Amino acid sequence: MYIRIYQRKYHLIEITTKFTCALALIYICLPHRFASHYNYLSLKQIENALVSQVTHNITLQHLDECSYGDILAENRYMYRAQYREEILRSEEILSGGEYYPEKCRARFSTAIIVPYRQREEQLHSFLIYMHNYLRHQRIHYRIFLIEQYDQKPFNRAKLFNIGSNIAAEYGFPCLIFSDVDLLPLNLGSLYVCTQLPRHMCSALDMWRFNLPYTGLFGGVVSIRTEQFRVVNGMSNLYEGWGGEDDDFYERLQARNIDICRFSPELSEFTMLRHKPEEKNENRVALLRAGVLRHKMDGLNSLMYDEKERRIHNLKSDIGYDLSKVQNQENLKYPDDSKQLNCVHRLDLFDC
Structure with a gap:
């Protein structure tokens, strides 16, 4: 009797263990089953929704316009060896x-801005794959690597600001x-x-x-050059990892500029392995006060020395x-009464 009960308990434990392992295997191998839902186009x-804008040199081409419907419909898997x-x-x-494509006239000119410092392995992989990938999209593009030379904590947002200015020199309407x-x-x-x-x-x-x-707006984002200037770019104060993307999202919201996304199937990305950046210990405090700085901290307050162009x-x-x-301390805030009035308003820049 005791032996039978023990055997039943043993089989129950064995079945439970196998079932748990099976669920874990499904979770590991089929992550798409658990993909969250969000609003998308x-x-x-x-x-x-696509904005057809190109640089001057592309407008001079006497070719038929490129088509893009087939690229979206097929959504070919590209991450191959x-x-x-x-x-x-x-x-x-x-x-x-x-x-730029030579058999048709691109409808889009895009500046791809990549902030960088001492990531040689990732950069090598990025350049090889992205050039192979982007040429299949029939767009006009140029890759700008914006490199931080000094040894201060990495300032990703500031490098984006600088990159937007460089892209503007070349007349790119899309960042x-x-x-x-x-x-x-x-x-x-589509880039x-x-x-x-x-x-x-x-x-x-x-x-x-x-x-x-849903408020996440980092990693890879696209924005028209004119929109980026309307919100005064990104904050220059986030040194180290974290906070700058949320600050940027709040800038857009303050200007009543919403964001959009494509479907999950059109938005799948992989992340290359790398050593994590040092966290910004002040990121929470900076983010809390971000709404008060948007007008004074950004493209109009950039300070840097350009060392070289290659x-x-x-x-x-x-x-x-x-x-x-x-x-x-270098930023002049409005008086306290205006701060309090602006904090909860979406028309911040009119305060």
């Missing part, structure tokens, strides 16, 4: 990491801010601008293809020293 809405290991048809890429360790998996994630700023990597493998929260086959590399002092 349908294929028809995407085509209507053939695209990751070597650059195919490298002769198509112009000096400075620029490309894509991309971390060097994020790569798109499928071709349907172009939409009417609203777009969060492009909403289905990231590191998050098990979930969107952690034009490579695969990229335009611009190096900067950001060690000039730039802190909250």
Whole structure:
């Protein structure tokens, strides 16, 4: 009797263990089953939302316009070894990491801005894959590597601000801010601008293809140059990891500028392995006061020294020293009464 009961308990434990292991295996191997839901543009809405703007040199081409509907509809999986290991048809890429299709006239000109410091392995992988990937999208693009030379904590947002100014020198109407360790998996994630700023990597493998929260606006984002200037760019004060993306989102909200996303299937990205950046211990305090600084902290308060510009086959590399002092004490806030009135208003810039 005792032996039978013991055997039953043993079998129950064995079954429970196997069932738990099976669930864990499903969770590990099939993360898409658990993907969160969020509002996104349908294929028809995407085509209507795309902003057709190009640089002057592209307008001079006498070719039929390129089409993009088939790229979105097929959404071909691209993250294959053939695209990751070597650059195919490298002769198509112009000096400075620029490309435009020759068989049709691109409808979009995009500056891809990548903040960088001492990530050689990730940069190598990024450049190879992205040039192979982007040329299949039939767009005009140029990759700008904005490199921080000094040894202060990495200031990602400030490098984006600088990159936007450089891109404006070349007349690019569309900006894509991309971390060097994020790569798109499928071709349907068009590297172009939409009417609203777009969060492009909403289905990231590191998050098990979930969107952690709807206000997330970092990693890889697209925004029109004119919109970026309207919100005074990003904050220059976030040194180290964290906070700058949320601050940027709040800037957009303060200007009543919403964001959009494509479907999870069109927004799948992978993250390359890397050593995490040092966290910004002041990020929470900076974020809490961010709404009061938007007008004074950004493109109009940039301080930096440009060290050199190098034009490579695969990229335009611009190096900067950001060690000039730039802190909250340098910013003049409105008087207290106006601060209190502005904190809870969306028309902050009219305060």
